[in-house]
Amino acid sequence: MQRFALLSAVILAALGALATGAAQAGGLERLYILNCGEGVAGDISRWSPGVNVGQSMPFVDNCYLLKHAQGWLLWDTGVPDAIAAMPEGQKPADPKATHWYRPKTLASQLEALGVKPADIQFVAVSHTHGDHIGNVELFPQAMLLVQKAEYDWPGPNNAPRFKPEHPVTKLDGDKDVFGDGSVTILATPGHTPGHQSLLVKLPKTGALVLSGDAVHFQANWDHRRVGRVYHRCG
Numbered sequence: 361m362q363r364f365a366l367l368s369a370v371i372l373a374a375l376g377a378l379a380t381g382a383a384q385a386g387g388l389e390r391l392y393i394l395n396c397g398e399g400v401a402g403d404i405s406r407w408s409p410g411v412n413v414g415q416s417m418p419f420v421d422n423c424y425l426l427k428h429a430q431g432w433l434l435w436d437t438g439v440p441d442a443i444a445a446m447p448e449g450q451k452p453a454d455p456k457a458t459h460w461y462r463p464k465t466l467a468s469q470l471e472a473l474g475v476k477p478a479d480i481q482f483v484a485v486s487h488t489h490g491d492h493i494g495n496v497e498l499f500p501q502a503m504l505l506v507q508k509a510e511y512d513w514p515g516p517n518n519a520p521r522f523k524p525e526h527p528v529t530k531l532d533g534d535k536d537v538f539g540d541g542s543v544t545i546l547a548t549p550g551h552t553p554g555h556q557s558l559l560v561k562l563p564k565t566g567a568l569v570l571s572g573d574a575v576h577f578q579a580n581w582d583h584r585r586v587g588r589v590y591h592r593c594g
């Protein structure tokens with residue numbers, strides 16, 4: 361089966377021109393790509409209304425762990441680790457949505473890297489759909505970095521999107537996380553009211569944007585297809 365360019369799972373190298381300057385940027389040391397879920401979307405026209413109606417597609421859902429001299433930052437947390445224990449995965453109520461599997465837990469991948477949940481200083485999520493915030497509470501002590509517009513967006517039945525007691529920094533726009541220009545949150549609203557992306561400047565690779573669900577498919581980017589604000593993602 362063909363693998364598709366799901367932009368929530370791939371790094372969009374949109375800022376190559378900045379790559380030269382990246383080598384001088386601060387204390388960012390390394391980026392790890394973690395498997396945070398795999399699935400099958402029932403109908404991808406959810407993300408391109410009127411186009412590809414009824415077409416199914418395999419999906420991947422990544423998390424990204426950044427090692428910076430000042431601490432660890434986790435970008436997105438994927439679908440819940442509990443799905444790993446479900447032999448049939450998690451079936452969506454709506455067959456057009458995504459049927460998720462969890463080949464590996466996030467916790468086991470961190471353990472393999474020798475990183476304890478308590479070591480994670482910052483957890484930043486691109487947005488609050490279930491396939492991105494499924495494991496936020498593995499890190500109850502970590503500072504959440506989330507746009508205020510997303511934090512305040514009422515969830516289903518007006519439920520809060522995060523536990524009120526979870527430490528949080530509510531952002532209003534872009535944020536240079538470590539103050540050295542190496543890791544910058546970019547406000548990219550649209551898919552949800554407070555969607556955000558992450559600009560990382562790696563010592564060797566250069567500048568990359570982790571684009572979350574700002575664009576789902578290469579074809580949507582190429583043809584400038586824009587979705588709507590989604591209350592549910594997968």
Ligand SMILES: [Zn+2]
Nearest residue numbers: 489551573593
């Ligand atoms: Zn989403």
